[in-house]
Amino acid sequence: xxxxxxxxxxxxxxxxxxxxxxxxxxxxxxxxxxxxxxxxxxxxxxxxxxxxxxxxxxxxxxxxxxxxxxxxxxxxxxxxxxxxxxxxxxxxxxxxxxxxxxxxxxxxxxxxxxxxxxxxxxxxxxxxxxxxxxxxxxxxxxxxxxxxxxxxxxxxxxxxxxxxxxxxxxxxxxxxxxxxxxxxxxxxxxxxxxxxxxxxxxxxxxxxxxxxxxxxxxxxxxxxxxxxxxxxxxxxxxxxxxxxxxxxxxxxxxxxxxxxxxxxxxxxxxxxxxxxxxxxxxxxxxxxxxxxxxxxxxxxxxxxxxxxxxxxxxxxxxxxxxxxxxxxxxxxxxxxxxxxxxxxxxxxxxxxxxxxxxxxxxxxxxxxxxxxxxxxxxxxxxxxxxxxxxxxxxxxxxxxxxxxxxxxxxxxxxxxxxxxxxxxxxxxxxxxxxxxxxxxxxxxxxxxxxxxxxxxxxxxxxxxxxxxxxxxxxxxxxxxxxxxxxxxxxxxxxxxxxxxxxxxxxxxxxxxxxxxxxxxxxxxxxxxxxxxxxxxxxxxxxxxx
RNA sequence: GGUGCGGUGGCGAAGUGGCUAACGCCGCGGUCUGCAAAACCGCUAUGCGUCGGUUCAAAUCCGACCCGCACCUCCA
Numbered sequence: 001x002x003x004x005x006x007x008x009x010x011x012x013x014x015x016x017x018x019x020x021x022x023x024x025x026x027x028x029x030x031x032x033x034x035x036x037x038x039x040x041x042x043x044x045x046x047x048x049x050x051x052x053x054x055x056x057x058x059x060x061x062x063x064x065x066x067x068x069x070x071x072x073x074x075x076x077x078x079x080x081x082x083x084x085x086x087x088x089x090x091x092x093x094x095x096x097x098x099x100x101x102x103x104x105x106x107x108x109x110x111x112x113x114x115x116x117x118x119x120x121x122x123x124x125x126x127x128x129x130x131x132x133x134x135x136x137x138x139x140x141x142x143x144x145x146x147x148x149x150x151x152x153x154x155x156x157x158x159x160x161x162x163x164x165x166x167x168x169x170x171x172x173x174x175x176x177x178x179x180x181x182x183x184x185x186x187x188x189x190x191x192x193x194x195x196x197x198x199x200x201x202x203x204x205x206x207x208x209x210x211x212x213x214x215x216x217x218x219x220x221x222x223x224x225x226x227x228x229x230x231x232x233x234x235x236x237x238x239x240x241x242x243x244x245x246x247x248x249x250x251x252x253x254x255x256x257x258x259x260x261x262x263x264x265x266x267x268x269x270x271x272x273x274x275x276x277x278x279x280x281x282x283x284x285x286x287x288x289x290x291x292x293x294x295x296x297x298x299x300x301x302x303x304x305x306x307x308x309x310x311x312x313x314x315x316x317x318x319x320x321x322x323x324x325x326x327x328x329x330x331x332x333x334x335x336x337x338x339x340x341x342x343x344x345x346x347x348x349x350x351x352x353x354x355x356x357x358x359x360x361x362x363x364x365x366x367x368x369x370x371x372x373x374x375x376x377x378x379x380x381x382x383x384x385x386x387x388x389x390x391x392x393x394x395x396x397x398x399x400x401x402x403x404x405x406x407x408x409x410x411x412x413x414x415x416x417x418x419x420x421x422x423x424x425x426x427x428x429x430x431x432x433x434x435x436x437x438x439x440x441x442x443x444x445x446x447x448x449x450x451x452x453x454x455x456x457x458x459x460x461x462x463x464x465x466x467x468x469x470x471x472x473x474x475x476x477x478x479x480x481x482x483x484x485x486x487x488x489x490x491x492x493x494x495x496x497x498x499x500x501x502x503x504x505x506x507x508x509x510x511x512x513x514x515x516x517x518x519x520x521x522x523x524x525x526x527x528x529x530x531x532x533x534x535x536x537x538x539x540x541x542x543x544x545x
Numbered sequence: 546g547g548u549g550c551g552g553u554g555g556c557g558a559a560g561u562g563g564c565u566a567a568c569g570c571c572g573c574g575g576u577c578u579g580c581a582a583a584a585c586c587g588c589u590a591u592g593c594g595u596c597g598g599u600u601c602a603a604a605u606c607c608g609a610c611c612c613g614c615a616c617c618u619c620c621a
Contacts (some may be wrong), residue, residue, distance in 0.1 A: 011549095029621075040621045075621075163617065168599050205619085227621030228550085234620095257549080258614065266615075295569080297560065301551070308557065315569045319585075364559090373559055376568035387585055390577090391561080463580055469581080480583050486584085494596070 003366045006299060007222075008231060008254040009155055013157070013368055018222050019252065024060045026052065026223035027213040027251070029230055030112070032069040034078040034094035037100050039268055039275040039304060040227065044257045046290050047298045047371075048225050049106040051255075051416045052366050053485035064108040065216045067093055067209060067455065070116050071304040075190055086192050087116070090272040100277045103115050103286040105420035111210040115203060118196045122203045122211045125245050126183045126196075138174045140186030140199050146179050148203040149240045156232040181237050183207050187400060206234055210250070212334040224251035228258055257298045263305050275304070284309055291316045291403075291421040298518075315379070316421065322382035323422060329389055330404040333396055346392040350385065354410050357381040363416050371419065379415060381407075393483065442496055444527050445503060446477055450486050452520055464515055471506055475499045504528065 003016040018024050029050045031210055054062050054299045059204050068088035081088040098108070115122075126142055128134040134148045145153050146160070149433040163179060171178055184202035187193035213221065219242075226235065235254065242250035259266070262273040280289060286293050292312050296302045357377050364373035385407055389396075415422035456465040469479050472488070475495060480487045507524050516524075 031621080032619095038621085042621085044621050072564085156548075158548055158617075229616065229620060232548090232616065233618090257621070258620075261614080264614090299550085304558090310606095311557070311570050314571090318569080325584085370559075373567080376559070379568055383585080386583095390584055458581080460579075466580075473582095476583065482583085483576070483577095489583095522599080 001053075003154055004368055005253055005255060006419060007369050008256050011157070016129060016222075016253065018060070019220055023215070024062045024223065025217040025221040026053050026062065026225065027065045027067075027209070027221065028064040028109075028224075029209060029226035029234070030068050032072050033090045033097060034072070034075040035093060035162060036096055036276045036278045038267070039073075039262070039280065040260050042100075042104060042225050042277050042289070042304065043260055043298075043337075044225065045106050046104055046293045047102060047257050047369075050257075050419060051223075051225075051296060052107070052370055053420065054369065057413070057418050062108040063111075063112045063217060065113065065213060067206060067212050068097070068114045069205070070111060070114045071192060071208075072115075072205065080296065090114075090116070090405075103281050103422075104277070104290050105286065110173075111216050113216060115208040115212075116192075117204065118208065118212055118215065121215055122207055122399060123194075123196050125207065125211045125214075125241070126203075128245055129183065132244065134241075134386055135183055136176065137198055140201065141174060142184035142198055142204075143175055143180040143245075144183055144237065144241060146177050146181075146240065151243075152240050153236065155236050155239055156230070177426065179233075181206060181233065185243070196469075201530060205465050206237040209234070210245070212236045213238075213251070213283050214242060214246070219246045220249045221251055222257060223253045225257070227254040227257040229366060231256055232396055243533075255298075255486075258301045260303060262302045263349060264303055267304075287421055287423065288313050288316055291419075292373075294421065295375055297368075297370055297372050299368075311543065317406070319378055319382055319411075319415065320422060320506070322386050323408070323415065325386060326404055326411070328407050328487075330401055330408065333398050333404070342471060345423065346388055346396060347400050348399075350403045350407050353384045353388070354406050355383060357410060358414075371449070374414075375419065375421075378411075381410065428524065442499065444530075445500065446490070447490060448524055448527055449487055449503060452516060452524075453479075453484060461515075464510075468506070471502060500528075500531070500533070513530055 003014055004013045006012065007014045026048070028044060031037055039044070052062050057064050068090075070087075075090055076086055077085040078084075081438065082089065084092075094114075101108075116240060124454075126135060129144065129246045130137070130142065133145075135142055135144050137143075153163070160177075160179070183203050184196060184198055184207075186199055186203055188199045189317060192201055192362070213224065224235070231254075231295070239250050261267065262275060265273060267275065277289075288309065292304075293302070295315075356379065360377035360380070361374050364377060367373075372388045407494055411422060453465045453468045456468070458539055472479060475490075475498075477488055480489075507521065511518075511521045
């Protein structure tokens, strides 16, 4: 099986044939660091990170480069507004970038080159372009001479004539052709600047990507990616510069992700629907955002709004629950020597299913990284796995542990390692089960409450049992009664203080009305004591006051 | 005006010539349960923007048209 990907240059899917067998070199255009990253930055980030992970899963040795454009008009303007030093501002947002990226489960690239650290290289490239007659100087600037590069327009599929027809391009007397673009910009007063053969100035927008990608990956590297809006002019210009410089092919495959809209509208500052990743992560768990981004094929447009995000959370939950069910079942079986499977054959069925899923997953990803279809293979697996485990409940033994482990490994490899949707670095707000962040003490209390409720149920005191269940539910602890006992899981972080208070008052009342025995009360009391609360003392104080 | 992308059930979203049009959410019915929850099973598009055409066979190819979006200027 080979991997096929849609190459914007050819406008069709092609077989991926790397420059060097077994190795992939890829470059993805990174952000201009003048603000926190927004949702539009997040899509290529997450998608190409997934491409990288999948290629690694497929055994390729991947070299991944993503740049930071830290010299740019937008940064200079922003720094001026904020009264900040330009370098410091860029530095700040590079740090913040890494924070957001990590939240979304995006791994660091092998190289994160910055424009400011490659001025020498850029100057060299520009000098060569001038020497070869592809660029000219004018009023202290250096421009790329678009007409000297005959295949200009080959990526975006436009000809110079076509572009001229609808030209909204301002005529600039310094340029020989309206579409000629700047390679080196003469600096104005107070702007960051570097010395060059053409005077003090700074690089133009496109030249850094050509220069740095070639520097780190060499000519004719494998994959160049970015958002669709970069096709023209950014990537078109990159190609022109790079190929004029190299005299050969710049990059082999061009991949572009579709745009994100918000409430069916293009995200833009003027419409006031500009979403920063930071803000979204305050309201939604990062793995959900990643899951949402990957649940649509990367070349399709993706609309983002609260309802859609909420709707998709149930699906992700389902996958996680299924994953957890496997883990729990396996843990339970550790000490279980029997009964024998009695011909139920969970292992065999589960292993078959693992194989089928793996195949479906790989076929989906091999076909132009169809993450939406790949995720559906996990859902198929999840259904079958849940059904198998439920069906053979009670017939399982430790003999089934290897098969369960295989199934877990499937979730681990596909869900965590490749798609990155079942676990992220920064897990704030993620559903936690059987453990509450920070205080395992709260867990003890929950456990105790669950046990008490079990007693109620055994004694058929359902009113009491339900009251306790509702109390827990109020604090996000959801119970599930199974033949093997009661399972519980807790969403987000519990409001510990109020929870304890209410639980204590519940137990006190239950004691007074003799709903619970002294033994249970003692147990509860000692648990609470461990958390630094002495109920007897409190009780005494209350009586005294 | 030019270039490109898209229109699939209540919502989201796969599928680019041929099995009953994946998968998720929602809804309904059922199994399980003391009741729940979770899970599982079943149901929910004679139809894939519209109209024609090609073909034994089309959501899928061709043509025309309608609608939405993006790019052509900084933007992932």
